[in-house]
Amino acid sequence: MNIQKPLFPKNLLCFSHLRWDFVFQRPQHLMSRFAAEMNVFILEEPIFENLETGYLAIDNRHEQLTIVTPHLPFGLDQELEKLLMRKLLTEFIGETDLNDWIFWYYTPMALQFSDHHTAALTVFDCMDELSAFDFAPKELVLLEKMLLKTADVVFTGGHSLHEAKKDQHNNIHVFPSSIDKTHFSKARTADEEPADQANIKGFKLGFVGVIDERFDAKLIEEIALKRPEWQIVLLGPVVKVAMESLPTGTNLHYLGQKNYQDLPAYLSGWDVALIPFAINNSTRFISPTKTPEYLAAGLRVVSTPIRDVVKPYGIEKLVSIASNADEFISAIEHAIAQNDTVEWKNKVDVFLSDKSWENTFEEMKKKMHWTLFETDKLLAS
Known part of the structure; x- marks a missing residue:
């Protein structure tokens, strides 16, 4: 008897603090590879303009890779900005089944407007210690702690970062910089x-x-x-x-x-x-x-x-x-x-010889697949 392999969700929403067209690095390498296998949406940070209301600009780069850029009115206070972003995200997801979605976070700040949705799998790819950067938002540390509780699987961008975070999650894996x-x-x-x-x-x-x-x-x-x-x-x-x-x-x-x-x-x-x-x-x-x-x-x-x-x-x-x-x-x-x-x-x-983005991508997928399907078996046993 053939046992059908469980299917991955067909949509991935990446919350990114970096513009897709900035420098080509870890997010671009990984998301481009995911886009060969599923629908990938890159949700960038907002652009503020002289508008009466906000909207999402949709830029289809190819069949399964889409850049989504929020355009928001100037002068919104923090609470109104969060409420508007929550509304735009909910409208974007629409009537689709959240079991068909993976949420992939590069910035914990996105949790402010996305925590009311629960995807089939939540990934935190902790690429940097963002709280240590100049002009980092004061809420970042608290939001990262929340994301480390919310995420199903966590990846870190290097060994030092892994050492600093490894005791904060029970499903955390190190994936250092790879190479094309x-x-x-x-x-x-x-x-x-x-x-x-x-x-x-x-x-x-x-x-x-x-x-x-x-x-x-x-x-x-x-x-x-x-x-x-x-x-x-x-x-x-x-x-x-x-x-x-x-x-x-x-x-x-x-x-x-x-x-x-x-x-x-x-x-x-x-x-x-x-x-x-x-x-x-x-x-x-x-x-x-x-x-x-x-x-x-x-x-x-x-x-x-x-x-x-x-x-x-x-x-x-x-x-x-x-x-x-x-x-x-x-x-x-x-x-x-x-x-x-x-x-x-x-x-x-x-x-x-064994350090490539292709290998990193495949190994990440294995961890994600295990998290999605094998942990359920362990809990049921």
Whole structure:
């Protein structure tokens, strides 16, 4: 007798604090893969405009991936905003059966307007310690505690974050930053840099990522001043810090945010990649996606002592760890003096061989399936 395998819900609603068209990272990698198998709706944070009432803008990116952006009137107090968002969410879900839905949270703040609905499965993908970021809402800590009670399964974006949260949930699993290895490996064979970077001549150090309170601007300034012959290329949007507060110089090049598809071409022109994160509350639990991306591109990497970079990448001697400008300079000089490039890249490839977003996606689905169907059997037994 054939026993039919239980079916997953056919809709996934992702509550995201990040715009879909911001930087392409964990949410985009995972939600794009879910959208190949079910209907995925990305509910972004609101945009405030001169309106009399609110509405949801629906943007169908392809058959099963839809971006949903609330547009709300200016000047709403917090309570009215929550009430309006609750109304819009209820209208959006409509008459559909909530057993056909997975709720996937990246931001606990969304619980304020969604806690009156109970989906078949609630997932909290705890990507960062958001409460440690600048300008974090004061309600965030309490709402996260509520979400940790509400969620059926919790994923964390790194080992440090898992250590901090593991005692707060009985079904919590660590899924560190993964990689689209095929994509970033293109940097190893690319023979032409994009025009804005090709015009920069000389030895190039590079960083790609959001430039915000986590970025150690002072460190970059000191390296630039002590090695004026080195060119430092910085790719990414500037967020929550004033552009005028960042260091400037003839060897500092802010090239802005780039399309994800173009990143390998930029990385192909670098000699060494940098992870210049400040050591502060906002970086205490981060697991930088750029670490495996740089390595897949065939680049030597120097990083500040971020815990999830030190272990495993520093311990495995795949990334050099440095705490100040002099140590960075020494590590960079040591990196460029190495002549074991083929051997080192082979070691990198072995380490990265089982680390892919595809594997992460499949393993997450297994945890979700177990949570949905196997726990019911345990409770019934």
